[in-house]
Amino acid sequence: MYNRAHFPPCYAGSSEEHAHMELIADAAITDVTGFTAGSVHAGIKKDGQSLDLCIIYSLVPATAAGVFTRNKVRAAPVTISEQRLKNGRCQAIVVNAGNANCCTGKRGHADAERMIDLTARKLGIDPSDVVVASTGVIGVHLPMDRVEPGIDSIVLRSDGGADAARAIMTTDTRSKMAGARLRIDGKTITIAGIAKGSGMIHPNMATMLGFLVTDAAVAPDYLRRLVGEAADESFNQMTVDGDTSTNDSLIVLANGQAGNRPIDSGHPAAATFKTALTAVAADLARAIARDGEGATKFIEMIVEGAVDAADARRAAKAVVSSSLVKTAVYGADPNWGRILCAMGYSGAQIEESKVDLRIGDVWLMRGGEIQAFDRDQGVSALGGPDVEIWANLNLGSGVGRAWGCDLTEGYIDINGRYTT
């Protein structure tokens, strides 16, 4: 399924590059050459039936890199996986949902190591090639009496990608999958990813997890750089509630099975590959924001004319993070001063007298002066399931986007009663 509309302008390279790339909605990670996955219901989630444990496996050791939460309180699997990925290599990821294995002391650390060891033994690979991720409630020990037989019973399948996307869900109402296909060195390269939760810097209930796999060959150092840059333009620009999780993890595996010449910064297709990887990550980020706890509306904030791209992203993210903006969107209340207010405290450079602002097609401010608008049109611009807000700071050429959702009674209901 070819969907060029998914490419936001700020990721777009030249049209020549795009000629070789297509986004694939709902791509499965097992659509990528050399990857299999398996999932089971181990009994970690309380509902008694949902998938809650999975393994993502590359038939050969893959080049690997990850970015992890900046929270100083970090779950055991985060500490361990970050350490293991330093060698730039990984062959399997074992993931559980329903328990974050965080604030669990020494026993939590031993439990995470045990998950790795059991997975390595099952697959007949070296434990140093396995990483682990967990998501769910904090401060409760993992039920290892269920996790251990669970790992043992997993069957890896060449069509197991969609199940893996479901197995990592917690309060998500929909699984999140995205992918892209492109040609490099005459070879077809596929990238696919799954994600859960609602945030990287600002995650949701407990955690954002993202796993991207590709059959491209990529140089380890370049992959490490790419994953950080892709996160900055995707997961780091998405928020549900402003809480930074203890477990956030984004891990990328590149197993080289497509047979291209390893991509590094000097490869002629480096920019195209980065664009595609970032586009897949951004697709997943938008899906997370759209599925934010209790959300009824998706919000995209576009900032142009900032002094640089980082400042544009900062301003855009402050807007989608603002409880006041989020509630105003929920109530379809065109109380647009809150948007300007949020950009003002974002840390981005802004001069009120230069700002242009609109919601959908309704102009609210030009050059810092209030524009008369029809209130019904303003309400209408906030009335649909997709709300677009646009600002030009008129200070430079920086462009950035951020994604979020409205704040509703549903969020309160879900989070006031999560462990109960």
Added chain:
Amino acid sequence: MYNRAHFPPCYAGSSEEHAHMELIADAAITDVTGFTAGSVHAGIKKDGQSLDLCIIYSLVPATAAGVFTRNKVRAAPVTISEQRLKNGRCQAIVVNAGNANCCTGKRGHADAERMIDLTARKLGIDPSDVVVASTGVIGVHLPMDRVEPGIDSIVLRSDGGADAARAIMTTDTRSKMAGARLRIDGKTITIAGIAKGSGMIHPNMATMLGFLVTDAAVAPDYLRRLVGEAADESFNQMTVDGDTSTNDSLIVLANGQAGNRPIDSGHPAAATFKTALTAVAADLARAIARDGEGATKFIEMIVEGAVDAADARRAAKAVVSSSLVKTAVYGADPNWGRILCAMGYSGAQIEESKVDLRIGDVWLMRGGEIQAFDRDQGVSALGGPDVEIWANLNLGSGVGRAWGCDLTEGYIDINGRYTT
């Protein structure tokens, strides 16, 4: 009314100092020698009856200082008042509620200047001795056809303090007043203040406004230092929703009518005066948190054992700012991992393996290890209108507090429909 219990330990000096000080609940600013106030309903608020315009007046020019929002988008009255207070002198404050005069361009600036000029003319004082503050909706021009006759009709009264506290309210459900009395140089000194809204760094709907007056004589440079320090331990440690307003203003006037020797850093009672001023500010800050939009519970977070006081305040504030903590408190859900998570991303130094944590009397963690607790006791510790959370980071001697409220459906209802 003597109320020692109001002094939080982190503000408390020696008991000898306290022997000369008492807090006065519901003190009026007009209880302070040489201050009068007057309020009217000018028609800026839409309800057709509430007081929405007031003047606070000192019979003689007072030493003055203020701290203002760090938002880069700032209302016209903020820019103007900050500039005017640079000379350290003020005799009158004119305040309106119902309209923030923010994002209102050049006309907004002219309107704020006009409020000052009208007030100065009415009082027969120099416009350079008048400051202005506004709170309410952003992005709408002030209805000057109502403000102008409103200012003209204000009658200053020696018992007008309680009305002034009401005139500055917006979505507040209760007016906020606090005061303290102490002896310095054999003279009785009174401090009293009023406040509205819900935040200084993290304010509410549109604005936190605070006005403190005292009959003490205080050296201008010392008052400037004091107001910043007092704000750091009071209004800056309180949050409702994490949005930093365009209009936040804290202004202190000291008119010297008590006849003490001007207080500066070398005065033997300097520490006592600072403790009293901070205590009054903290009383107002707690009252704002308690009256947060839609709040049903007041949350106090106490952090001990941080590397320093600033780090302790940082960690405490992150906890009361967390949407996940706030919803868990609302739902009386002892999901305590969220508390540790918030301290982890606060920026404060923290080592999980050293943390002690309890909610009320229920221990949750000691030295980073989970403590078994009775779930009913945990629910009960979160069940009342006042929730106290305590942590010891065991890294140093820094102590800090922060105040907030739960996040409820009521917040969403109020903020989804504010301008409508």
